[in-house]
Amino acid sequence: MQPVFRIAAVMGALALPAFGEPVTEFALDNGLKIVVIEDHRAPVVTQMVWYKTGRADEPAGQSGIAHFFEHLMFKGTDTVEAGAFSAIVAANGGQDNAFTSDDYTAYFQRVPADQLGEMMRLEADRMANLNLSPENVATELQVILEERGQRVDSDPSALFREQMSAAQYLNHPYGLPVIGWLHEMQQLNRDKALDFYARHYAPNNAVLVVAGDVDPAAVRDLAQIHYGPLAPSETLPPRLRPSEPPQLAARRLTMADARVAQPYIMRSYLAPERNAGDQKQAAAITILAEVLGGSGTTSVLSRALQFDSQIAVYSGAGYDGVAVDPTTFSLIVVPSAGVSLADAEKALDETLAKFMQTGVDPADLARIKTQVRAAEIYARDDAGDLARSYGAALAVGLTVQDVQDWPAVLDAVTAEDVMAAARAVLIPEQSVTGWLETKASP
Amino acid sequence: MIRALFITLALLAASPLRAEVSITEVTSPNGIKAWLLEDHTIPFTALNIRFQGGTSLDRAGKRGAVNLMTALIEEGAGDLDAQGFAKARDDLAASFSFRSDADGITVSARFLTENRTQALALLAQALTAPRFDQDAIDRVRGQVLAGIEADAKDPSAIAARLSNAAIYGTHPYGSDDAGTAESVKALTRQDILTAFADAIATDRMVIGAAGDMTAADLGAALDGLLGGLPKTGAPLPAKASPNFQGGITVQDFPGPQSTVLFSQSGMNVNDPDFMAASLVNEIFGGGRFTARLMTELRDKRGLTYGVGTGLASMAYGESMDGSFQASNEKVAEAVDVLRAEWAKLATGDITQAELDAAKTYMVGAYPLRWDGNGAIASILVGMQINGFAIDYPKTRNDLVRALTLDDVNRVARRLLQPDQLQITVVGQPNPTPK
Numbered sequence: 026m027q028p029v030f031r032i033a034a035v036m037g038a039l040a041l042p043a044f045g046e047p048v049t050e051f052a053l054d055n056g057l058k059i060v061v062i063e064d065h066r067a068p069v070v071t072q073m074v075w076y077k078t079g080r081a082d083e084p085a086g087q088s089g090i091a092h093f094f095e096h097l098m099f100k101g102t103d104t105v106e107a108g109a110f111s112a113i114v115a116a117n118g119g120q121d122n123a124f125t126s127d128d129y130t131a132y133f134q135r136v137p138a139d140q141l142g143e144m145m146r147l148e149a150d151r152m153a154n155l156n157l158s159p160e161n162v163a164t165e166l167q168v169i170l171e172e173r174g175q176r177v178d179s180d181p182s183a184l185f186r187e188q189m190s191a192a193q194y195l196n197h198p199y200g201l202p203v204i205g206w207l208h209e210m211q212q213l214n215r216d217k218a219l220d221f222y223a224r225h226y227a228p229n230n231a232v233l234v235v236a237g238d239v240d241p242a243a244v245r246d247l248a249q250i251h252y253g254p255l256a257p258s259e260t261l262p263p264r265l266r267p268s269e270p271p272q273l274a275a276r277r278l279t280m281a282d283a284r285v286a287q288p289y290i291m292r293s294y295l296a297p298e299r300n301a302g303d304q305k306q307a308a309a310i311t312i313l314a315e316v317l318g319g320s321g322t323t324s325v326l327s328r329a330l331q332f333d334s335q336i337a338v339y340s341g342a343g344y345d346g347v348a349v350d351p352t353t354f355s356l357i358v359v360p361s362a363g364v365s366l367a368d369a370e371k372a373l374d375e376t377l378a379k380f381m382q383t384g385v386d387p388a389d390l391a392r393i394k395t396q397v398r399a400a401e402i403y404a405r406d407d408a409g410d411l412a413r414s415y416g417a418a419l420a421v422g423l424t425v426q427d428v429q430d431w432p433a434v435l436d437a438v439t440a441e442d443v444m445a446a447a448r449a450v451l452i453p454e455q456s457v458t459g460w461l462e463t464k465a466s467p
Numbered sequence: 468m469i470r471a472l473f474i475t476l477a478l479l480a481a482s483p484l485r486a487e488v489s490i491t492e493v494t495s496p497n498g499i500k501a502w503l504l505e506d507h508t509i510p511f512t513a514l515n516i517r518f519q520g521g522t523s524l525d526r527a528g529k530r531g532a533v534n535l536m537t538a539l540i541e542e543g544a545g546d547l548d549a550q551g552f553a554k555a556r557d558d559l560a561a562s563f564s565f566r567s568d569a570d571g572i573t574v575s576a577r578f579l580t581e582n583r584t585q586a587l588a589l590l591a592q593a594l595t596a597p598r599f600d601q602d603a604i605d606r607v608r609g610q611v612l613a614g615i616e617a618d619a620k621d622p623s624a625i626a627a628r629l630s631n632a633a634i635y636g637t638h639p640y641g642s643d644d645a646g647t648a649e650s651v652k653a654l655t656r657q658d659i660l661t662a663f664a665d666a667i668a669t670d671r672m673v674i675g676a677a678g679d680m681t682a683a684d685l686g687a688a689l690d691g692l693l694g695g696l697p698k699t700g701a702p703l704p705a706k707a708s709p710n711f712q713g714g715i716t717v718q719d720f721p722g723p724q725s726t727v728l729f730s731q732s733g734m735n736v737n738d739p740d741f742m743a744a745s746l747v748n749e750i751f752g753g754g755r756f757t758a759r760l761m762t763e764l765r766d767k768r769g770l771t772y773g774v775g776t777g778l779a780s781m782a783y784g785e786s787m788d789g790s791f792q793a794s795n796e797k798v799a800e801a802v803d804v805l806r807a808e809w810a811k812l813a814t815g816d817i818t819q820a821e822l823d824a825a826k827t828y829m830v831g832a833y834p835l836r837w838d839g840n841g842a843i844a845s846i847l848v849g850m851q852i853n854g855f856a857i858d859y860p861k862t863r864n865d866l867v868r869a870l871t872l873d874d875v876n877r878v879a880r881r882l883l884q885p886d887q888l889q890i891t892v893v894g895q896p897n898p899t900p901k
Contacts (some may be wrong), residue, residue, distance in 0.1 A: 066508055067837050099756070108757060108766065115755040117823055118831020137831060167769025174724040175772050175792045179622070283721055286620035322553035332550065333605060338613045361609050365615050392557045399560030399579055405509045406839040 048415070049241035050425045053248060055257040056229025060415050060425060061244045062236035064408035070237035072144045072411045073133040074152070075420040077232070078225035080127045080348070081198040081266050087089060089205015089220075093169050093213050094127040094221050098132060099123075100161045102154040110147045128198050128349045129420035134275050138238040145251035150179040152226055153255055162215040170211070173204050181282035185291070191295050191352060192276045192457045196267045227258030232419040236412035241291055266350060269295065272455040277348045288462045289359040290370050295455040296354040299346035299431075307346035308434040309446035310354060316385055316395045316443060317377075318356065320343025323389065326356070328374040335361050336372045349421045354450050366460045377451060385440040397435045488837065488858050490847065493682045495689035501674035502847040502857065503685050506840065511680035512839035515848045516693070519671040521571040522644035523704035526660070531646020532654055532662040533686035535604070535611055539659060542573075542603035544592040549603050552593070561586040562626065563593065569644055571784040572666055573848075573850075577841060580679045587692050594667065595695035599659050608651060609810075615648055617860040622726040622893040623790070629718060630728050630891040638707040640784055667702030669693060675847025678840040707784035709789045711887035713898060715802070718893045724797045725894025726790065729805065731887040733785030735777050736853050742866050743878035744778060749825045751787050751812055752776025757824065759812070763804050764791065770801040787882065798896035806885065813883035815876030822872050 049061040083090050101107035114434045119136035134144045172203040177183040187202045194200030204210070233252065235244050272295060299307040318341040330337035337361040346352065362370035404410060418428045491503045507862055522533040541563060542549040556563060560860075561578040572636050574594070578586035619625035635641030645651070672693065718724075734744045752760045752775045762772045767831055776789035793801045837843060850859055892900060 066506060067834060068833050069838075075630070101528045108762075111756040112824065115666055116831070118828050118833065118835055120754070120835070121756075135835060137834065164766070164769040168765055168772060171769065171794060171797075172772040174794055179726075179792065184630065224528075264806045284620050286617040300876050320553060321555065322549060323557065328550070335609070359613065362612065388554075392554065395558060402509060402511055402579060403577065406488045406511075406841065409838075 028053045029366060029380045032115055048425060048429070051245060053228065053253055055253065056227075057248070057252050057255075058232045058419060059244070060232065060414065060419065061239060061241040062408060062411050062415065063233070063239065063241070064236060064405075065238050065413075067407075068157055068238050068378055070138040070141050070235060070239050071133060071135045071268070072141060072148065073131055073234040073236075073412050073416050074127050074148050074233040075131045075234065075416040077230050077264070078421050079125060080131045080201060080203040082128075082225065082262075082264065083198070083221070083282040085212065086209060087217055088201045088465065089169070089203075090213055090217055090221050091130055091202055093166070093210070094218050095123045095130050095406050096165050096169055097127045097133075097162060097218055098151055098155065100155070100157055100165065103156045104152050104154070105150060106148060107158070110151065112341060113147065120267075125203055127203060128219045128345055129417065131416055131420070133409075133412075141235065141239060141244070142247045142251070144329065149251040149255060152231070153321045157215055157218065157220060159215055159463045162218065164190070166213060166374050169204070170207075172424075173207060173210060177202070177204060178207070179463065181280070181285045184282070185280050185459060188280055189291055189293055189459045190353075192278055193295065194461075195269060195272060196352060197269050198266055199348075199350065199352070218258040219391065224262060225289075227254055227261065229257040230253045230261050234412045234419075236408040240267050242359060264349060269351065275453045276436040277459075279462060283464050285461055285463040287359060288366055288460070289357060289368055290373065290449060290454065290460055291355060291357050292456055292458045292459065293355045293375070294450050294452065296344060297346075298350065298352050298421075299350040299418075299423060299427070301427055304346075304427060304431060304434045305438075306446060308431070309442040310344050310450055311346060311435060312390070312393060312438045313430050313446050313450070314342040314344040314354065316389055317380070319393065322411055323392070325380050325389075326358070326373070326376060330369075330372055331381075334372065336364055336369055338363060340373075347417050347421055347423070357455040370458065370460075379452075381444070381447060382434055383442050387440065388441055390443070394436055397432060401432050455462070470559070481675065488493075490714045490858050490860070491682050492857055493686045493689070495694075496827045497690045497694055497795055499669065499672075499674070499689040499693055500755060500895060501685060501689060502851060503675075503678055503680065503682055504677040504847065505681060507679050508675065509677050509840070511840065512578060512583065512676060512680045513844040514574075514576045514578075514582070514846035515675045515841075516576075517648065517848045517852065518572045518574075518667055519673065519782065519852065520666055520699075520700065520703050521569055522567050522818070523569050523639035524647075524701050525639065525644070526665070528650070529630070529654065529658050529662070530642060530650040530720065531611065531644070533666050534645050535566050535608060535651065535654060536599075536609050536659045536662040537572050538611065539567050539599055539603055540565045540593050540597050542607060543598040543600050544589075545596045545598075547592070548598070548600060550680050552589075555589055556586075559586045559589065561589070563590055565593075567644070567769070569640055573845075575845070579838050583680070583684075583688075586813065588656050589784075591692045591695065597663065599656055599663070601656055604656060605748075608654070611645055611651055612648055615643070615645055615651065618643065618645070622720050623728075625718060625720065626726050626728040626790075626891045626893045629893075630730055630889065633716070633891075634711060634730060634889065635707050635784070636707045636710065638783070639704060640707050640781070641707075649845045662696065665701035668697045670699045671703065672696075673848050673851045675844040675851070677843035677847065688711075702744075702883045704783050709784050709786065711786075711889050712882070713886050713889055714860045715890040715892065717896060717899060718891070719895060721892045722894060723868040724791050725892050725896045727798060727802065728788070728790045728891045728893075730786050730788045730891075731884050731888050733780060733787045734882060735785050736780040740878045740881065741780070743870050744875045744882050746822065746825050746829065746867070746870060746875050747817070747879045747882055748776055748778050748787065748814070749829060750817055750821050751808070753825070753828075755828060758831045759808055760789070760805070763808055764801055765868050768804065770797045770804070777887070795894055795896050796898075798892060799898045799900040802890060802892075802900035805890075806888065809883060809888055813885050815880040817872065817875050819872050822870075822875055826867055826870070829867050833864055
């Protein structure tokens with residue numbers, strides 16, 4: 026049975042890159058880093074440009090500007106009309122879009138392989154020559170307000186996650202939502218957008234990932250033609266975000282919303298991220314998430330809460346170490362009908378306590394390792410996914426070597442490593458426990 | 468039918484092709500047929516098996532039986548209980564998924580070449596000897612009930628339920644195929660066994676495979692995998708008699724936005740005008756940022772984050788559907804724009820430039836959908852269900868290119884029925900849309 030709850034989609038998953046495919050890496054003189062992933066099975070190419078700029082790089086008081094600006098990148102340049110880039114992609118049967126996270130903003134097109142040069146021309150153009158009309162900016166502000174309404178304000182789980190993050194981070198900007206707080210979004214405008222553009226959009230703050238039916242030498246030539254002439258920025262701000270002080274108090278929050286059909290508990294802990302050349306602990310935490318909550322049937326939480334007892338209808342664990350700064354390790358328990366959140370939390374804590382005593386079942390660890398190895402094979406089926414893995418990693422400061430080492434680092438994790446990671450991460454004082462409850466309609 | 472809209476579109480729009488695509492029809496020694504696209508680049512295979520009928524085969528008073536049964540197939544088979552089955556599958560690093568919808572049950576499997584024999588033997592166990600243990604039934608029933616409860620407070624699910632009930636009445640398309648809390652609570656193990664016998668049989672089976680397997684390997688494997696299934700199941704469902712009466716329904720629901728769902732009659736995939744209708748839909752509310760509704764509602768007016776339409780050509784009925792969300796104070800204006808665009812297109816006002824852009828999109832998108840073994844296996848199943856020839860990939864783009872402006876405007880006039888446009892709003896729109 027697949028997880029019933031949408032929140033499950035953000036949990037778990039090893040999300041592994043693979044190194045069976047040929048990967049080539051180089052850079053232009055202006056600082057643009059380029060990664061080429063070859064996949065010659067279909068005459069298709071994905072171009073992605075990743076800017077090392079995200080929510081956490083925004084000026085104080087302007088939450089949401091990185092995402093708003095992502096929308097504005099589709100609004101035309103000196104020579105390309107608003108919407109024309111997307112229209113050209115569509116005219117070739119392709120798809121394009123963009124996304125923003127805490128640490129990066131990425132733009133992509135998936136097109137027939139012979140269109141790569143044209144895509145580079147257009148992407149390079151909007152890196153330097155954006156031309157925003159006040160009318161387009163005003164209309165697009167309405168679009169992102171609708172987007173927040175649709176994705177967050179209409180969804181109590183999304184509102185709950187915002188509250189959890191805000192409670193998790195005492196000082197670091199990861200506590201703010203990528204889409205922005207509504208009252209700050211309403212104050213965004215063209216001047217703020219243009220300031221953000223001038224500060225962050227430059228070839229030496231970007232990574233170009235090209236994946237598909239391409240020859241690396243030809244990619245290099247095309248990139249030189251289109252991106253080569255762009256001047257690097259000499260005023261790139263360093264990525265120094267306010268860091269977390271010691272967290273000394275476990276936090277608890279309760280949110281009630283009439284639209285909640287299924288109450289649940291989430292707990293998050295501050296957790297270290299993957300670092301260049303130093304991914305061992307993050308690998309152990311990744312395996313810990315799999316052991317505790319990776320499989321809906323055989324994980325520690327599923328067995329204890331859904332099989333040995335009928336406390337929960339769903340449980341899971343999640344961790345993604347691809348981040349610039351310390352991230353989170355999360356647990357979720359959705360109680361069965363008639364089970365209170367208090368009883369579900371008690372059962373969760375007892376299960377964790379027992380796990381800390383008994384340790385990792387060697388058969389569980391072996392099974393997860395088997396899947397880690399197989400994931401490398403399966404991952405090769407989707408060049409677009411590989412492009413995302415490399416792009417995200419490089420955008421947070423990891424290297425191609427780190428990405429390629431990652432499966433081996435995971436494979437080397439021992440049962441002792443997993444328990445050491447559990448002791449390092451599952452610290453109550455660094456945690457937030459949230460209850461999402463329903464309430465009667467007024 | 469709105470719930471399944473996007474699944475159906477994926478099957479229909481799935482239009483191969485790799486430059487030298489060559490699909491093989493494979494027949495096993497005992498006569499089981501499958502379509503295969505061999506590709507030995509990566510050492511795994513994706514296999515897709517569809518049993519037609521699906522949740523529309525629920526017996527009277529047993530709504531939700533096929534849905535619950537499908538969710539239970541992986542919960543233990545042969546001498547393995549749910550834990551044992553999951554461990555065996557994960558030890559092989561295989562993945563199996565079992566999903567039901569109103570037109571069928573889809574089994575999607577992915578397995579490595581290095582242990583293919585064991586993986587297929589395990590899948591065969593699940594398909595031919597599922598245990599349906601009482602403890603598994605009760606556990607998964609709890610998950611299904613939680614989902615039903617969640618849907619009761621999900622504005623999109625509420626809108627789909629209201630709209631489907633109004634259009635399809637007592638046909639299975641008219642009700643939620645997960646069932647109601649009451650019907651699901653009443654299901655017994657015998658009901659699950661009956662649903663399995665009704666829905667899983669070789670007389671309604673369609674198979675697609677892609678990846679690291681030769682025709683000979685696949686042919687030899689099919690009998691072992693599926694030979695143990697019964698030959699016949701329950702009679703397939705009857706055609707629906709949809710009633711698109713037009714008008715607007717508003718259902719109160721708290722929140723800053725309303726969910727708007729709209730629907731009118733559609734077109735069968737085998738209708739000679741279907742390709743032209745697909746172009747009309749693409750121009751109007753298709754996947755491009757440049758489609759008319761996206762331009763009018765989002766780009767020009769900032770009324771919504773996104774809007775789209777689709778042609779749902781289901782096995783037992785057709786519709787043209789779409790949806791968007793908008794702030795409560797903007798819904799009335801957005802509905803006005805939607806109605807105006809609907810009426811405008813119904814006059815057949817597509818321009819040559821719009822047609823040319825949509826055609827190049829549809830032609831160019833063709834090879835791009837050919838995206839990985841899993842997607843291809845699913846496309847091969849969709850082609851067979853639609854009754855397409857095995858060389859359809861070679862002719863499909865010519866069908867698109869041959870359509871003229873007269874063709875698409877004639878079909879726009881035939882397809883678009885402003886009087887039928889049935890709009891369901893879930894939220895607290897103010898002012899009230901008309």
